[in-house]
Amino acid sequence: MTVELSCDVLVIGGGTAGSMAAITAAEAGRDVLLLEKAHVRHSGALAMGMDGVNNAVIPGKARPEDYVAEITRANDGIVNQRTIMQTATRGFEMVQRLERYGVKFEKDSFGDYHVRQVHRSGSYVLPMPEGKDVKKVLYRVMRERRLRERLRIENRVMPVRVLVSEGRAVGAAGFNTRTGEFVTVSAGAVILATGASGRLGLPASGYLYGTYENPTNAGDGYSMAYHAGAELSGIECFQINPLIKDYNGPACAYVGNPFGAYQVNALGERFVDCDYWSGQMMAEVAAEIASARGPIYLKTTHLPEESISALEGILHSTERPSRGTFHSGRGHDYRTHDIEMHISEIGLCGGHSASGVWVDENGCTTVPGLYAAGDLACVPHNYMIGAFVFGDLAGAHAAENFVAGQPLPAEQVAEAAELIFRHSRNPDGPPQPQVEYKLRRFVNDYVAPPKTATKLSLALEAFDRMSAEIAEMGARSPHELMRCVEVSFIRDCAEMAAASSLMRDESRWGLYHSRVDLPERDDTRWFHHLNLRKNAAGEMEFIKRPVAEYLVPVDGIAHRAGSVEFLGVRSVSAASVSASSAAEEVVVESGRVLEVLSLVDSQPTLAVLEPYLVDPDVTVRRAAVSVLTEAVPAGFEFALVRAMADEGVRDAAAAGLRELVEVVPASDALREALERSPARAVALEVLWALKLGTAELYAAGLESADIEVRLAAVRGLVALREDALLAVAAADPARELRVQVAKGITDVGVLVALSGDSDVLVRAAALEAAGRVGWPPALHERAAGLIDDPAWEVRVGVARALDDPQLVAGLLDDPNLDVRKAAVRALERWRTDPGVVLALKRALDDTDADVRAYARMALG
Ligand SMILES: Cc1cc2nc3c(=O)[nH]c(=O)nc-3n(C[C@H](O)[C@H](O)[C@H](O)COP(=O)(O)OP(=O)(O)OC[C@H]3O[C@@H](n4cnc5c(N)ncnc54)[C@H](O)[C@@H]3O)c2cc1C
Numbered sequence: 012m013t014v015e016l017s018c019d020v021l022v023i024g025g026g027t028a029g030s031m032a033a034i035t036a037a038e039a040g041r042d043v044l045l046l047e048k049a050h051v052r053h054s055g056a057l058a059m060g061m062d063g064v065n066n067a068v069i070p071g072k073a074r075p076e077d078y079v080a081e082i083t084r085a086n087d088g089i090v091n092q093r094t095i096m097q098t099a100t101r102g103f104e105m106v107q108r109l110e111r112y113g114v115k116f117e118k119d120s121f122g123d124y125h126v127r128q129v130h131r132s133g134s135y136v137l138p139m140p141e142g143k144d145v146k147k148v149l150y151r152v153m154r155e156r157r158l159r160e161r162l163r164i165e166n167r168v169m170p171v172r173v174l175v176s177e178g179r180a181v182g183a184a185g186f187n188t189r190t191g192e193f194v195t196v197s198a199g200a201v202i203l204a205t206g207a208s209g210r211l212g213l214p215a216s217g218y219l220y221g222t223y224e225n226p227t228n229a230g231d232g233y234s235m236a237y238h239a240g241a242e243l244s245g246i247e248c249f250q251i252n253p254l255i256k257d258y259n260g261p262a263c264a265y266v267g268n269p270f271g272a273y274q275v276n277a278l279g280e281r282f283v284d285c286d287y288w289s290g291q292m293m294a295e296v297a298a299e300i301a302s303a304r305g306p307i308y309l310k311t312t313h314l315p316e317e318s319i320s321a322l323e324g325i326l327h328s329t330e331r332p333s334r335g336t337f338h339s340g341r342g343h344d345y346r347t348h349d350i351e352m353h354i355s356e357i358g359l360c361g362g363h364s365a366s367g368v369w370v371d372e373n374g375c376t377t378v379p380g381l382y383a384a385g386d387l388a389c390v391p392h393n394y395m396i397g398a399f400v401f402g403d404l405a406g407a408h409a410a411e412n413f414v415a416g417q418p419l420p421a422e423q424v425a426e427a428a429e430l431i432f433r434h435s436r437n438p439d440g441p442p443q444p445q446v447e448y449k450l451r452r453f454v455n456d457y458v459a460p461p462k463t464a465t466k467l468s469l470a471l472e473a474f475d476r477m478s479a480e481i482a483e484m485g486a487r488s489p490h491e492l493m494r495c496v497e498v499s500f501i502r503d504c505a506e507m508a509a510a511s512s513l514m515r516d517e518s519r520w521g522l523y524h525s526r527v528d529l530p531e532r533d534d535t536r537w538f539h540h541l542n543l544r545k546n547a548a549g550e551m552e553f554i555k556r557p558v559a560e561y562l563v564p565v566d567g568i569a570h571r572a573g574s575v576e577f578l579g580v581r582s583v584s585a586a587s588v589s590a591s592s593a594a595e596e597v598v599v600e601s602g603r604v605l606e607v608l609s610l611v612d613s614q615p616t617l618a619v620l621e622p623y624l625v626d627p628d629v630t631v632r633r634a635a636v637s638v639l640t641e642a643v644p645a646g647f648e649f650a651l652v653r654a655m656a657d658e659g660v661r662d663a664a665a666a667g668l669r670e671l672v673e674v675v676p677a678s679d680a681l682r683e684a685l686e687r688s689p690a691r692a693v694a695l696e697v698l699w700a701l702k703l704g705t706a707e708l709y710a711a712g713l714e715s716a717d718i719e720v721r722l723a724a725v726r727g728l729v730a731l732r733e734d735a736l737l738a739v740a741a742a743d744p745a746r747e748l749r750v751q752v753a754k755g756i757t758d759v760g761v762l763v764a765l766s767g768d769s770d771v772l773v774r775a776a777a778l779e780a781a782g783r784v785g786w787p788p789a790l791h792e793r794a795a796g797l798i799d800d801p802a803w804e805v806r807v808g809v810a811r812a813l814d815d816p817q818l819v820a821g822l823l824d825d826p827n828l829d830v831r832k833a834a835v836r837a838l839e840r841w842r843t844d845p846g847v848v849l850a851l852k853r854a855l856d857d858t859d860a861d862v863r864a865y866a867r868m869a870l871g
Pocket of ligand 1: 049206
């Protein structure tokens with residue numbers, strides 16, 4: 012049976028970009044259909060691991076031009092700056108839009124975005140304290156009444172081909188991965204948002220789905236765009252990321268570095284010379300692992316307890332809950348063991364590198380009516396915020412320019428059906444996991460860097476040969492059909508990756524395109540994008556496209572004008588036709604927990620949920636709190652505050668309130684309810700976020716025996732600039748609290764007193780505050796007296812507090828690399844002083860990579 016659907020705008024993939032595209036197109040009044048092969052509520056890269064926005068250009072913290080230049084440098088010049096500029100200039104607006112939806116971004120005590128510096132230049136990383144909830148927030152927005160009427164979501168439906176008629180995208184064909192029903196969609200415009208090609212290489216663990224990427228991202232969109240005739244670009248520029256050894260989670264230097272963690276080799280030396288996360292950085296990482304100085308580690312053992320527990324709080328929850336279990340299974344702890352790192356398998360991903368569908372600054376592909384957004388589009392280093400921005404752009408453009416009601420091409424519909432159902436005709440054929448393993452082993456053996464022409468040619472032979480094996484695979488359920496079709500997508504991506512890598516006969520982008528047989532970069536011949544597409548004869552053809560003129564000039568990169576060149580074709584195999592279907596049994600569970608959970612999609616009122624919130628069974632109450640948090644009916648904030656009085660669900664209710672803090676309406680009644688709440692730390696946090704807290708209330712919080720309450724009180728007092736009350740907190744017995752006071756207070760007398768504290772970290776924090784309060788002479792004096800303090804943390808503070816370049820330059824000989832790094836960075840403010848210039852030149856030969864790099868930057 013075929014299910015026939017129609018819409019103005021079809022969005023394929025309900026992750027980051029797809030969700031935003033669907034919301035924008037529906038808000039523009041269009042009839043939108045969103046198809047997701049998993050379930051939108053928890054699908055895609057966004058569902059887990061979003062510790063922060065990697066590339067937020069926040070006014071006052073960074074400039075779009077600097078960001079564009081940074082990304083151009085990280086990509087060896089091969090970028091369309093117009094697309095990157097969209098992310099740079101629209102990212103901030105998107106952050107604010109997401110905040111209105113309820114997503115939380117880290118703020119300092121004064122309510123400003125707390126952007127962190129992770130790379131050596133530019134501050135672009137904006138932490139998301141509750142990053143694990145973003146998908147939930149988006150799903151909630153999509154189901155608001157104003158959108159529900161225009162935005163239809165079909166979960167577990169997987170398109171396999173975009174349908175094209177007279178050169179225009181007119182719809183898609185696919186199937187339901189639970190029932191096996193064949194589905195066709197007639198659409199006025201199609202937006203591909205299916206994420207990265209994440210199951211390309213085989214991870215070191217050997218597990219097919221234990222990949223760096225979300226495993227449902229098998230490269231479907233790359234393949235669909237290719238078969239629709241769209242151009243793809245930079246497919247030879249692979250994604251390779253730093254990982255934890257033996258565990259397929261990111262190493263999380265982005266998270267660890269702002270806390271003071273850093274990458275070292277087995278000798279304890281920092282070795283990464285490159286400034287921005289790029290293929291060059293990955294080349295340095297791979298070379299270090301392979302050298303006599305390997306393996307490499309994320310160094311954490313030098314960090315204080317509070318930094319380690321904060322890191323664990325992020326990495327073992329927001330990042331991946333299994334991560335803590337993995338470390339403890341090995342008997343490892345960040346306090347006692349630095350984390351061994353490795354590199355990931357290869358993948359294709361515009362968001363992390365550059366390989367993707369070729370798009371303009373509105374997400375339009377080269378096929379009219381077809382758009383691409385997110386990781387599968389070629390907008391280098393676009394990450395999450397870029398996926399949101401381009402989802403929005405594509406949604407808006409498609410809503411304006413759709414052409415609905417075109418007839419669907421019968422031949423392509425039949426081919427799509429054959430691509431899916433050929434496997435159910437042959438249930439005893441080779442099982443998909445075996446064929447997929449074999450295919451991806453060839454990817455590791457012949458396509459992953461270091462690349463050579465011989466290996467790449469062998470890869471192409473293997474992938475051609477494997478077309479027949481893939482067609483023979485057997486499936487016994489709709490789920491297995493999905494897996495089989497995914498293998499055909501992986502094969503297409505592997506073929507494109509090998510063919511492009513063979514075509515670009517030079518080396519570029521560090522490890523991403525390291526041709527060891529042609530190790531030099533050749534800007535004369537290859538200052539070009541390498542694009543590929545399927546031509547009318549079904550062949551893969553290659554085109555060199557010139558790099559568009561830069562909007563922002565970039566130091567160290569000479570833009571070269573060029574012209575379009577057609578480079579010829581390589582032949583590929585095609586599919587044949589027939590149809591079949593199968594159904595899968597759906598297991599239905601029952602019970603009161605399921606009863607309340609099933610209410611979530613019907614937008615229940617508070618009155619409907621109340622009986623569950625007071626149910627005698629705590630698991631029902633907990634489920635009710637989760638539905639309350641997701642459905643947010645009118646009055647939800649009071650219900651959550653009430654639930655915080657119930658010990659059985661207190662944590663869940665507090666987490667819900669924290670999660671929703673951006674959408675909680677501030678009112679006196681809420682303030683009063685929070686003031687009475689027994690969950691005081693959360694109550695103070697929420698009062699601070701809503702700007703409802705008073706100095707009196709926070710002062711009372713300082714009396715609490717619970718350190719979390721006292722910390723929340725200090726945060727509130729810093730926001731209100733209540734120095735007199737903070738001075739009281741400066742005598743608190745807990746070191747964490749005194750550190751927070753030192754980080755927020757402006758009273759120099761208190762800072763000087765804290766710089767003599769018995770605790771190393773308090774002394775360090777007090778000295779580090781010097782720049783914030785204008786380098787007062789009293790702190791300089793203290794720093795000069797502490798120059799030989801045995802604790803390196805204090806000497807880092809000394810470097811930042813001294814107001815004399817000669818004394819600071821003396822610290823360049825310190826045995827500790829972090830002290831030398833702090834000294835180099837402090838010297839930047841006297842960079843024109845001849846004595847400082849000499850000192851910085853000396854630092855260019857330091858053994859530490861960070862010291863060398865910052866000296867280089869300071870010298871310009
Ligand atoms: C482990 C990890 C950590 C990251 N951390 C950060 C971070 O901290 N900060 C940051 O800025 N960026 C981060 N990123 C990058 C960021 O998450 C991505 O750039 C962004 O989410 C990509 O969005 P997308 O819409 O392209 O893909 P996704 O959000 O992955 O969505 C793709 C969706 O398409 C669906 N799909 C695939 N094929 C089909 C099909 N045939 N039919 C229907 N549906 C289909 C998938 O199921 C999925 O839901 C991280 C990425 C990863 C993998």
